Amino acid sequence: MSAEVVIKAENVVRKFGERTILNGISLEVYKGETFVIMGGSGCGKSTFLRHLIGALKPDSGKVYLLGQELSALNEDELDKVKKRIGMSFQSAALFDSMTVGDNVSLPLKEHTKLDKSVIDIVVKMKLEMVGLRGFEGLMPSQLSGGMRKRVALARAIVMDPEVVFYDEPTAGLDPIVAGVIDKLILDLSKKLAITSVVVTHDMKSVFSIADRVAMLYEGRVLEVGTPAEIKASKNQMVQQFINGSPDGPIKFFQQKDDYLEQLIK
Amino acid sequence: MKIFEKIGAIILGTLRHIIDVVALFVDTLYWLICGPLRNKFVKSDSIFFQMVFAGVGSFIIVFFVAFFTGIVIAMQSAYQLARFGANIYVAPMVAVGLARELGPVLTALVVAGRVGAAIAAELGTMQVTEQIEALETMALNPIRFLVVPRFLALVIMLPCLTVFADMIGIMGGFVVGVFNLNLDPHRYLTFSFKFMAWKDVWTGLVKSFVFGITISLVGCYMGLRTKGGAEGVGKATTLSVVTSFILIILFDCLLTGFFYFTQK
Numbered sequence: 001m002s003a004e005v006v007i008k009a010e011n012v013v014r015k016f017g018e019r020t021i022l023n024g025i026s027l028e029v030y031k032g033e034t035f036v037i038m039g040g041s042g043c044g045k046s047t048f049l050r051h052l053i054g055a056l057k058p059d060s061g062k063v064y065l066l067g068q069e070l071s072a073l074n075e076d077e078l079d080k081v082k083k084r085i086g087m088s089f090q091s092a093a094l095f096d097s098m099t100v101g102d103n104v105s106l107p108l109k110e111h112t113k114l115d116k117s118v119i120d121i122v123v124k125m126k127l128e129m130v131g132l133r134g135f136e137g138l139m140p141s142q143l144s145g146g147m148r149k150r151v152a153l154a155r156a157i158v159m160d161p162e163v164v165f166y167d168e169p170t171a172g173l174d175p176i177v178a179g180v181i182d183k184l185i186l187d188l189s190k191k192l193a194i195t196s197v198v199v200t201h202d203m204k205s206v207f208s209i210a211d212r213v214a215m216l217y218e219g220r221v222l223e224v225g226t227p228a229e230i231k232a233s234k235n236q237m238v239q240q241f242i243n244g245s246p247d248g249p250i251k252f253f254q255q256k257d258d259y260l261e262q263l264i265k
Numbered sequence: 266m267k268i269f270e271k272i273g274a275i276i277l278g279t280l281r282h283i284i285d286v287v288a289l290f291v292d293t294l295y296w297l298i299c300g301p302l303r304n305k306f307v308k309s310d311s312i313f314f315q316m317v318f319a320g321v322g323s324f325i326i327v328f329f330v331a332f333f334t335g336i337v338i339a340m341q342s343a344y345q346l347a348r349f350g351a352n353i354y355v356a357p358m359v360a361v362g363l364a365r366e367l368g369p370v371l372t373a374l375v376v377a378g379r380v381g382a383a384i385a386a387e388l389g390t391m392q393v394t395e396q397i398e399a400l401e402t403m404a405l406n407p408i409r410f411l412v413v414p415r416f417l418a419l420v421i422m423l424p425c426l427t428v429f430a431d432m433i434g435i436m437g438g439f440v441v442g443v444f445n446l447n448l449d450p451h452r453y454l455t456f457s458f459k460f461m462a463w464k465d466v467w468t469g470l471v472k473s474f475v476f477g478i479t480i481s482l483v484g485c486y487m488g489l490r491t492k493g494g495a496e497g498v499g500k501a502t503t504l505s506v507v508t509s510f511i512l513i514i515l516f517d518c519l520l521t522g523f524f525y526f527t528q529k
Contacts, residue, residue: 053402079404087402093395097387107403 003030005064006163006195012051012061014044014219021047023219024061034189034196036206039216040241040250045199046090048216049167052197053087054078066162083111086156086164090171092148094140094155100127101136104155111159126154130184146177153184157194164188166198170205178202182209203242207231215241217250286486289408293416293482296409311414319380319415320422324429330375331368331430335437338362343446352446356453357460359438360431364465368431370517373476376423377509381484384415385505388488389498397489407489416481423477424470431469468524475520476513483509 007029014022021044029035039045050056051063054070063070068081094103105123108114114122127133130150140148149169156164166185170178182205189196200206206213207227215222215230215238223230223238230238240248300307342358388411391397400407435457442448487505491497 055398055401082402082404085402087399089395089399091395093399095396095399096390096394106405110403110405 003032005029006031006066007035007052007197008062008064009048009052010062010064012048012058012063014047014051014056014058021219022051022058025216025219025221026061027214027221027224029195029197031195032189032193033211034185034198034209036198036200036210036213037216038199038201038203038206038213038241040201043216044219045216046167049165049197049199053085053165054082083107083159084162086159086161088149088152088156088164088166088169090167092140092145092152094148094151096140098140099136100132100138100140100143100151103140103151104136104158107155107159122158123154126158127151129157129187130154131180146173146181149173149177149181150184153181153188157188157192160192161194163195163197166196166200168200168202169198170200170202175204178205179208181205185209203244206242217241282486285490286482289412289486289489290478290482292408293412296406296413297417300409300413305409307409307413307417311410312417315414315418316422318383319376319418320425323376323379323422323426326375326379327372327426327430328433330371331363331433332437334367334371335359335363335434335439336441338367338434339438339441340445343441352442353448353452353456355438355442355446356448356456359442360435360457360461361465363431363434364461364469366469366517366521368434369427369469369473369476370513372427372430373423373473373480373513374510376419376426377476377480377483377513378506380419381480381509382502382506384481384484385488385491386498386502388485389491389501392489392491393494393497412481412485412489415485416478419477419481420474421477423480424473427470427473431466464528468520468528472517472520475516479512479516480509483512 005028009025009027012022012025013020025044025048037045037048047056051058052065054063054065054073057071065081066084068077070078070081073081094100095106098106101120101123104126105119108119108122112119123136124133127135130153132147132150132154135143135147135151140151143151153169169181169185173181185196185198186209188194196209198205198209210227212224212226213230214224217237223233223235225233230242233239236249240250296305296307338359339355343352343355346352346354346358388397391411397407397411400410438457439450439453442453443450484505487501487508491501493500
């Protein structure tokens, strides 16, 4: 593929104390594609996402976002890059003290000199895209989990970003709402040509939205490829993960001897 | 050795907290002073909202605390002064005691419990629910956006509340003096203000200014460093109140000493 590279990670390593969370991750995301990062809980995928948006800095290795190397930027330059991306958080992270409308319009009010009437129109348009027009006056506490995630999505795209990051967009939602969110992500990338990076372990959404998939395991990239390539992968770990089987090379339980020893002790 | 290691760890931990709080103070001043120069203003409506919450919202509780404190000082000093037939000196006793010491300190303690705790709980909840991170991802600095309005609100409103507490406390003493000690109301008030020097008032206000800085920074600091869900928020709130209380009394002692030796 000769498409433009929007995000590039080079050998990213990150340690928290003794534990190595990211153990040399390298990958590229191209313009306009929907790139899914999947992997089990605690494999470092959310941490990796935070490195991609510059919230965390790698111990070694480099992250390029929209052509800029993040760790080389000062605060102002990093802010400029951040205004060109959007992020939807796992817990939605809406501001409790603000109405839905204020949540969505906040980046516009802070970063642009648009007139209030224009901002109102933009907010209505973005809420319409997520199917929540008319909910501007409600507080986040009055919404259901799925609605909050959709508001968070509207907030993430309100600045018309070039890249949108999603941290577990469908986790904890019922299958229909999850399907709606998946469709939204697809719509956004197709209609607005947004590059999307999705972190998830929801297999159904992986195969319905992804252009390419990367599987992480213990802080490393196991495999990268199109959904079809991943499905046909010969890697046993990948197969175990996408089929969700308890037995396989990825061990959930500790060794049996260990268990007996600990019980007796 | 274990004991020394533990003591060392505690000292180092405390030092780190102090350095972090000072860093937060410097950051806050930076956004307060240099932010507008870089065309990044702090929203006036959010400062106003915080001022209403911290100041106007605390009026009732400060009223009761100050009023009853005034009554108590009046009765306690009358108990002593009556022996010398010097009942009228209850008036300056109440006025000067409140302006110099009890007005600023009691108001600060009440506000630390009410507003400082609320700040820590609110920012703590925002921290554990990724809201602070969301702000940062939107290129909005949490210090400019959250800390500066709370800081400004307390630094402005706490001295105002203190003046209010001083006046209400004097009214409390007045009630005892007039209705219980049968002093002449006009004479009571004249004595109150005759013995109260301008110095007594402004040293008290300097104190409450320092307490305002303390309460807001401690609350914000404890809130922003919250970790670990609901339990973490609880801990942050408790720590914020306890730390504020200790620091208020400590700074009160230091400032009283400073004024005692410099403002004779």
